[in-house]
Amino acid sequence: MNAPLSPQAGHRIDQLPLANSFADLPPAHYTALMPTPLSKPYLVCASASAAALIGLDIADANDATFIDIFTGNQILEGSKPLSAVYSGHQFGTWAGQLGDGRAILLGDVPAPAIEPSGRMELQIKGAGLTPYSRMGDGRAVLRSSIREFLCSEAMAALGIPTTRSLCVTGSDQIVMREQRETAAVATRMAQSFVRFGSFEHWFYNEKHDELKTLADYVIANFYPQFKTADNPYKALLTEVTLRTAHMIAHWQAVGFMHGVMNTDNMSILGLTLDYGPFGFMEAFNATHICNHTDQQGRYSYARQPQIGEWNCYALGQALLPLIGEVEETQAALRIYKPAFAEKFQELIRAKLGxxxxxxxxxxxxxxxxxxxxxxxxxxxxxxxxxxxxxxxxxxxxxxxxxxxxxxxxxxxxxxxxxxxxxxxxSDDEARKLAMHAVNPKYVLRNYLAQIAIEKAQNKDFSEVAKLLQVLEKPFDEQPENEKYAALPPDWANDLEVSCSS
Incomplete structure (x- = not known):
């Protein structure tokens, strides 16, 4: 049961002007490959606001061509599909080479409102095996794809830096996780999906030429103001550290918990990246762990600011050969603590009116x-x-x-x-207006996502569409949707999310 999608003027899907600047990097940075087709795909959900960023006509979303392209069954002209290599620290331990184990970058398209590049990359997640899949099958499941779709768009509506989700397509093809599930493909968008771990990969492999090539690519495309800096790489680290501190301050202020803050899940643009076992705080517990896999509580709510800084230091270590001096690297990183504290106090001050x-x-x-x-x-x-x-x-x-x-x-x-x-x-009425403009009434509570997922697993996608509609206006009263702001029911206490979520 597909919910109707509102028409939005823009490109037809078969006319989307696709290029791939990442593919212009030397081949060591990625593997060129085609997605693995998925049998009999269908549309689960699509975001009109995400589509508008790239001038896409959302009225096409139910068309077979749209579905095939964003499932990986059909490749657009100009696309150079690839999966990127990267490494990373996972739960504080060096994990070595990782990479896009189930994601394929289709390319980038014009997005005039997005500065400075004016482009957005399109990546399909769950598109089949890649050389970086390790023991995985390269597939995503419907459950996790819907969660990422809804949370990406909810975070954007909350004003928090994030990747975006264009759509989710599903299939009756079976995927084995803890139990039998059905496959899905999520299409996500960002100016870039380069991660802290992308730089760590070259540092720990002692390949400084490749490290410099990647850094120069990131600066040229996303931080062009640093090309003429006295030390462009120090300027890059400083800005990424600042953005990361601000992003995590936003997380803390809205009660968002990422769940897997590994360095391979940290965006070089300061975006919330890779939605897995996330959660929004309900009954406040500073030590709450939203990821059932995280037995040690490394990524608890209270520790997120500290881990954000730790990750920036990991990036600083990787960029040290380019920056040149330990002291200069440390100077760039020292911005984190005051930047986080200032932004967090600014946000809490606003939340309190x-x-x-x-x-x-x-x-x-x-x-x-x-x-x-x-x-x-x-x-x-x-x-x-x-x-x-x-x-x-x-x-x-x-x-x-x-x-x-x-x-x-x-x-x-x-x-x-x-x-x-x-x-x-303070004036009561003016304060109320100001506080309601920054304190959401609606967030993606786990139980709301679970209800939508269970309906979707029975081919009823109307609740996914309804929940998206509610979450796109989180600060509005929406009296007709009051139930979506309610305290979670008792059964929600038994919900758990893990790295497979």
């Missing part, structure tokens, strides 16, 4: 997270509900207080917060 910065704000914020943790209050509902509070109207605080088991602790914090608001003569 504060217009000014005061010396004790950090203490107010730290205490808030302690109180949230102590009562395991719902993260999203708390910030959204707080926007409705009128400082001097006691009854308006009750819906927020109801989220806390330890009401005394919340009341104590609320007194500090009220006093802080009065210092800047």
């Amino acid at each position: 504060l217009q000014t910065s005061q010396p004790d704000d950090g203490k107010l914020f730290d205490r808030l997270f302690e109180v949230l943790h102590g009562s395991h209050a719902d993260f999203t509902l708390f910030f959204r509900s707080l926007g409705n509070v009128q400082i001097d109207v006691a009854a308006s605080w009750e819906p927020v207080r109801d989220l806390f088991i330890d009401r005394a602790s919340f009341d104590s914090w609320a007194q500090q917060y009220s006093a802080r608001l009065k210092v800047e003569n």
Whole structure:
């Protein structure tokens, strides 16, 4: 059951002007190969807003040509399909060579609104075996493909740097994971899919010429302002470190947990990349681990900022031969901590409706997270509900207080917060508008994704389309969709996601 897609003016799929700048790199950086066809594919979902970025006519999405192209069954003129090689640290341990084990880059297309390159790469994930598949089968499953599709588009709507998802196609072809599942292919988009691990690959193989070639390619295409810098590679590391710090501050502020922050999953453009066992914080627990595979809690919510810095240091190590001096490399990396702290405080200040910065704000914020943790209050509902509070109207605080088991602790914090608001003569109505503009009412809770997935597994894709529609406007009230903002049901406590998700 396919949900109708709204027409969007643009290219027809068979006229999409495809090139592939990554294919112009020396062959050592990738393997040219064709996708493995998937039997009898069908459309599961497509994003009109993602399609608009590349001028694609979304009205074509149900056409056989569109489905075949984005399943890998048909190759467009100008495409030079390839899978990239990279390496990486996985859960803090050097894993050696990895690479696109189930992803194939079709090429890049014009995207005038995207700066600085003006282009977006199209990559199909789940398109079959590659030389980098290791023990895998090169396929993706419907479950994980829908999760990535919905979360990519949800994150974009939240204003968080991310890769985008154009569509998902499915097939009745069986794929074995923990159980029998059906295959799917997700088409994702980004200016580039180059990762920290792309640079680590050449560093640890002691191939500095290839390392320089890749760095020069990234600078020329995505950071052209650094070509004339005194040390372009230091400038590159500084900017990537800054972007990474800002991205993770956004994650923390919205309660997003990536789950697998390996260096091969870190974007050189500071984008949220590779959605696997992700999760949005519900009952707040600073030590929450969203990835069932992560037994040691390396990628827990509380540790994400630290791991982000660790990953930047891994990138700095890889770029050291180009930067030239340890001191210069360390100087580039020192931007991480202050950049993260400044951005995170800026975001939390906005979430609390504060217009000014005061010396004790950090203490107010730290205490808030302690109180949230102590009562395991719902993260999203708390910030959204707080926007409705009128400082001097006691009854308006009750819906927020109801989220806390330890009401005394919340009341104590609320007194500090009220006093802080009065210092800047905060206006209730203006503050509500400002807070609702930055505190989402709707996020991709795991149980919502699970409901949509279970329907899709029975060929009913209407809930995927409906959920996308809701998540594309996360800050709007949407009274007709109130149920999507509700606390998770009891059965959702048993949901687990792992690296296979």
